[in-house]
Amino acid sequence: KTHKFWETQPVGQFKDIGDTSLPEGPIEPATPLSEVKQEPYNLPSVYEWTTCDMTSDDICSEVYNLLKNNYVEDDENMFRFNYSKEFLSWALRPPGYYQSWHIGVRAKTSKKLVAFISGIPARIRVGEVVVKMAEINFLCVHKKLRSKRLAPVMIKEVTRRVHLENIWQAAYTAGVVLPTPITTCQYWHRSLNPKKLIDVGFSRLGARMTMSRTIKLYKLPEAPVTPGFRKMELLDVPAVTRLLRNYLGQFGVATDFDENDVEHWLLPREDVVDSYLVESPETHDVTDFCSFYTLPSTILGNPNYTTLKAAYSYYNVATQTSFLQLMNDALIVSKQKGFDVFNALDVMHNESFLKELKFGPGDGQLHYYLYNYRLRSALKPSELGLVLL
Numbered sequence: 001k002t003h004k005f006w007e008t009q010p011v012g013q014f015k016d017i018g019d020t021s022l023p024e025g026p027i028e029p030a031t032p033l034s035e036v037k038q039e040p041y042n043l044p045s046v047y048e049w050t051t052c053d054m055t056s057d058d059i060c061s062e063v064y065n066l067l068k069n070n071y072v073e074d075d076e077n078m079f080r081f082n083y084s085k086e087f088l089s090w091a092l093r094p095p096g097y098y099q100s101w102h103i104g105v106r107a108k109t110s111k112k113l114v115a116f117i118s119g120i121p122a123r124i125r126v127g128e129v130v131v132k133m134a135e136i137n138f139l140c141v142h143k144k145l146r147s148k149r150l151a152p153v154m155i156k157e158v159t160r161r162v163h164l165e166n167i168w169q170a171a172y173t174a175g176v177v178l179p180t181p182i183t184t185c186q187y188w189h190r191s192l193n194p195k196k197l198i199d200v201g202f203s204r205l206g207a208r209m210t211m212s213r214t215i216k217l218y219k220l221p222e223a224p225v226t227p228g229f230r231k232m233e234l235l236d237v238p239a240v241t242r243l244l245r246n247y248l249g250q251f252g253v254a255t256d257f258d259e260n261d262v263e264h265w266l267l268p269r270e271d272v273v274d275s276y277l278v279e280s281p282e283t284h285d286v287t288d289f290c291s292f293y294t295l296p297s298t299i300l301g302n303p304n305y306t307t308l309k310a311a312y313s314y315y316n317v318a319t320q321t322s323f324l325q326l327m328n329d330a331l332i333v334s335k336q337k338g339f340d341v342f343n344a345l346d347v348m349h350n351e352s353f354l355k356e357l358k359f360g361p362g363d364g365q366l367h368y369y370l371y372n373y374r375l376r377s378a379l380k381p382s383e384l385g386l387v388l389l
């Protein structure tokens, strides 16, 4: 199908795939701020722009409810992401965030929030170059307003507001193929509560498998096995930053975390993000790190359950402990915390544990994109060190 909007944008175009004469880097040059459109794009006359103050509990609730009822569903429309208010406040207010990048659309008469799109600032390294980018996420148009072509104007408006802050690149993901993915990831699921997952239709009983055999297959110890495995604390920020920066340096595209970023993105927050590390009992060095974020899904149309409790693999580094044992400890603590399933993408070195730790492949793919930045060639998922929420 034609990508009418994306063919007008500074993104890698399908027709350019394989053209190695095109240099890696920005597709369009930065422009002087005076040349950036000063006024917002036009919306259909019955709608108006609104900037969402995510420090306001009421506005955070409006964004939460819009996403809860209208955001991404799985391919079979059995589940819908249900990001919590606390999660959204965390995800949208990292160090240096711009409130102007939290953009809503309201119906003029009812003042109801009917659409949303967000950006946050991030430093992302592409090859040897660290680029200030906007991470675009949570694009959501109310189900009743689909196919009114609101998404293109919302994307243009967040782009305009990002340009006003003198930022000219962006990163985003989508479950659909657009011009042009920098990489395409497979997602994988590890059952923690197989009976519930089968009852709600997330998983199916394997051939020649009984329920009790399935429960036994996914059983985990009650406690992590690695000596020195403990929750991350504020005092660990410098050590975790060193560990992460050394690890992420090997990937073609990766987040360029500093201590401020690590403090915001990786310090544990209840029901939002969990992070653990291994402190060597001998040397007290921090040698390994694992983390996962909390993203429940609403279960659509099931009489017995309403919510699927899902943990999503975030950033993990193993330097002394086996990656398998470290990630198995992450599974153990996530099961103890009541998660039903642990999800992961095949990015970074995740492929090395997925099959061994009994993950099964999901039925979809997640595509990663850069805006106004051309890569010489697409990456393999194992060359990507960037996890978007």
Ligand SMILES: COc1cccc(CC(=N)NC(=O)c2cccnc2OC2CCNCC2)c1
Binding pocket: 072, 073, 074, 075, 079, 080, 081, 173, 175, 187, 188, 295, 297, 308, 310, 312, 343, 344, 345, 362, 364, 366, 388, 389
């Ligand atoms: C189980 O409930 C779901 C509710 C909505 C959609 C999906 C399938 C899906 N689209 N999953 C993913 O995109 C996914 C699978 C594994 C890891 N991260 C993921 O997406 C993250 C990162 C991108 N933003 C959404 C969360 C599942």
